[in-house]
Amino acid sequence: NVKKDLIGKRLLITAGPTIEPIDPIRYITNPSTGKMGYEIAKAGILRGADVMLISGPTNLAKPYGVKLIRVDTAIQMYNAVMDNISNADIVVCAAAVADYRPEKKEKNKIKKMDEDLCIKLIRNPDILYEIGKEKGKKILVGFAAETENLIENAKSKIIKKNLDLIVANDILQEGAGFNKDTNIVQIIDRNFNVKKYSIMSKAEVAHVILDEIKKII
Numbered sequence: 001n002v003k004k005d006l007i008g009k010r011l012l013i014t015a016g017p018t019i020e021p022i023d024p025i026r027y028i029t030n031p032s033t034g035k036m037g038y039e040i041a042k043a044g045i046l047r048g049a050d051v052m053l054i055s056g057p058t059n060l061a062k063p064y065g066v067k068l069i070r071v072d073t074a075i076q077m078y079n080a081v082m083d084n085i086s087n088a089d090i091v092v093c094a095a096a097v098a099d100y101r102p103e104k105k106e107k108n109k110i111k112k113m114d115e116d117l118c119i120k121l122i123r124n125p126d127i128l129y130e131i132g133k134e135k136g137k138k139i140l141v142g143f144a145a146e147t148e149n150l151i152e153n154a155k156s157k158i159i160k161k162n163l164d165l166i167v168a169n170d171i172l173q174e175g176a177g178f179n180k181d182t183n184i185v186q187i188i189d190r191n192f193n194v195k196k197y198s199i200m201s202k203a204e205v206a207h208v209i210l211d212e213i214k215k216i217i
């Protein structure tokens with residue numbers, strides 16, 4: 001009994017972590033499981049949208065009906081997004097993209113030395129920021145996972161990344177953030193109206209996000 005209120009809308013979602021290789025067997029990543037983004041993809045399908053999901057490495061199965069592109073690194077995610085962005089109506093960036101990557105991936109396994117090891121990290125592209133620069137008529141939604149000054153940081157991301165909505169969550173709260181089935185979110189719009197929700201399953205949060213998107217279409 002889900003309302004089919006997104007028929008004909010093309011929804012592009014990023015999800016999961018990225019991994020940034022150091023050498024053939026080591027990498028930098030984060031504990032994102034991809035659950036939030038995959039739930040948005042599933043909710044989009046249920047509501048009739050045409051859904052493309054660009055996902056970093058996760059253990060999750062491809063949601064039924066979704067076009068899935070799997071990537072590893074932030075650069076790969078950026079390229080996959082840019083190749084597919086042109087006909088999207090709604091873009092939701094839920095991926096926990098690594099902000100930095102090792103400057104170079106060593107060809108061989110780095111050997112233990114007596115000295116300490118220094119790895120230079122360089123900036124990755126900010127995918128959401130790049131989409132926001134050429135937003136056009138697209139509805140653009142980001143996430144802000146913060147451990148301090150949640151609302152302030154989320155509001156400044158709306159401006160900086162040219163977003164229509166941001167989903168803010170305090171990842172230190174019990175029941176919120178990475179590697180959980182639930183989330184505690186606040187959704188903020190371009191006018192800085194803040195809607196505060198109590199703890200919900202990520203599937204429920206997904207529908208609430210789509211409800212808010214639907215209101216501004």
Ligand code: C5P
Nearest residue numbers: 093094095096097125126127128142143
């Ligand atoms: O600036 P910050 O990383 O906190 O912003 C989080 C939002 O930006 C999320 O929606 C995330 O998916 C997106 N992001 C991105 N590419 C990056 C970093 C963040 O798309 N390199």
